[in-house]
Amino acid sequence: PESKTYGYVLDTPKHGWSGYDFLGRMKAWRDIPYFWTTDVNGAGWAEFETGAAKDAQNMVYLTVGTGVGAGIVSGGKLVSGYGHPEAGHIFLQKHPEDHYEGHCPFHGDNCLEGLAAGPAIEARWHKSAKEIPDGDKAWEIEAFYLAQAALDYTMILRPEKIVFGGGVPHRETLFPLIRASFAEQMSDYLDVPDLEDYIVPVANGDNAGILGCFYLAKTLL
Ligand SMILES: [Zn+2]
Numbered sequence: 001p002e003s004k005t006y007g008y009v010l011d012t013p014k015h016g017w018s019g020y021d022f023l024g025r026m027k028a029w030r031d032i033p034y035f036w037t038t039d040v041n042g043a044g045w046a047e048f049e050t051g052a053a054k055d056a057q058n059m060v061y062l063t064v065g066t067g068v069g070a071g072i073v074s075g076g077k078l079v080s081g082y083g084h085p086e087a088g089h090i091f092l093q094k095h096p097e098d099h100y101e102g103h104c105p106f107h108g109d110n111c112l113e114g115l116a117a118g119p120a121i122e123a124r125w126h127k128s129a130k131e132i133p134d135g136d137k138a139w140e141i142e143a144f145y146l147a148q149a150a151l152d153y154t155m156i157l158r159p160e161k162i163v164f165g166g167g168v169p170h171r172e173t174l175f176p177l178i179r180a181s182f183a184e185q186m187s188d189y190l191d192v193p194d195l196e197d198y199i200v201p202v203a204n205g206d207n208a209g210i211l212g213c214f215y216l217a218k219t220l221l
Contacts, residue, residue, distance in 0.1 A: 007034075013105070035220050038084050039063075039209050043202075044071020045078065046212030047163045051203035056160035060153045061202075062087070064146065065166035068113040071212075074157060088113045090152055095144045097137075100124040116145040118168055134173045142168070143177030150178065150199055151185050154192060161193075165202035175201065 007023020026034055037045075044061030053059035053073070061071040068088030072079040079085055089104065089111040102109025103120045114120060121129045125138050132138045146169075150162050168174070179195040192198050204211055 033221065035217065037078070037213070037216065038069065038071070040069035041071040041078050041084065042210065042212035042216065043165055043204075043208035044073065044163070044212065045216050046204045046208040047071075047165070047202055048073045049212070049215045051208065052163045052200045053161040054203075058157065058159040059161040059163060060087070060150075060157060060159050061163045061165060062146075062149065062153075063166035064116060064164065064168040065118055068117050068149075068166075070153075072153075072157065072159075074159075087149075087153065088117075090149060092145055092148050095141045098124070098141050112145060112149050116142055116149075116168075121168065129168055129171065134171075139171065139174060139177055140181075143174055143181045146174070147178045147181035147185055147199075150182050154186070154190060158190075161197075162199050163202055164199070165206075165208060169201055172201070175199065 007021065009017045009020045009022050011018050023034055040061065040063050043063060044059070047053045047061050048056070048059055053061070057073070057076050059073045063069050070085060070087035072085055072087065089107060091107070091110045092112055092115060094109065094115070098115070100109060100115070100120065100123065102111075102114035103117070103123055104111050104114030107114050109115055118129055121132070121138060121142065125132060146164065153159065153162060164178075179199050182199060183195060186192070202208055
């Protein structure tokens with residue numbers, strides 16, 4: 001609150017938003033308390049409160065859609081430091097049969113978002129994720145990347161639950177593939193919960209983001 005730019009949007013690739021006095025504009029509209037967080041933190045918090053991770057104290061929520069983002073809860077609190085985490089841009093090892101150049105404007109084919117977000121699937125296979133049938137090689141490669149991300153989160157955070165949301169994981173056949181690839185890549189190194197209970201889809205559906213913001217507001221007011 002002491003900062004001159006408190007409540008301003010910092011540098012962002014989103015057109016027109018860099019340096020925007022968001023809080024000032026909201027306060028001018030209605031002078032009530034404001035808090036803000038990322039959309040994925042909102043959705044992740046909803047999964048933590050009443051969703052797939054409601055019995056966990058430590059969880060990772062990953063959304064895979066037009067981008068990839070994560071909301072992380074550790075010890076019952078959203079993880080944040082100098083800024084919010086960007087766990088969708090972790091660097092990954094490429095699948096040996098994948099020659100796609102990646103779509104992340106910052107990291108190309110080095111990061112999870114560049115390799116596994118919806119637009120990456122579409123650009124790699126020249127059709128949308130919805131048009132790709134179950135059993136296609138595309139899903140094996142997608143699962144390899146999502147499993148690798150789950151593996152990295154497991155190594156660093158040892159969560160009790162990893163929850164996948166967003167448009168791409170609407171494809172239910174992805175889950176057995178992610179779990180199998182996770183087990184193979186983990187190679188029995190760490191003890192994790194039963195994979196059926198560990199790597200799971202969202203329980204709050206697509207309204208999780210707004211629901212989570214409501215729960216967060218209740219904890220802050
Ligand atoms: Zn990236």
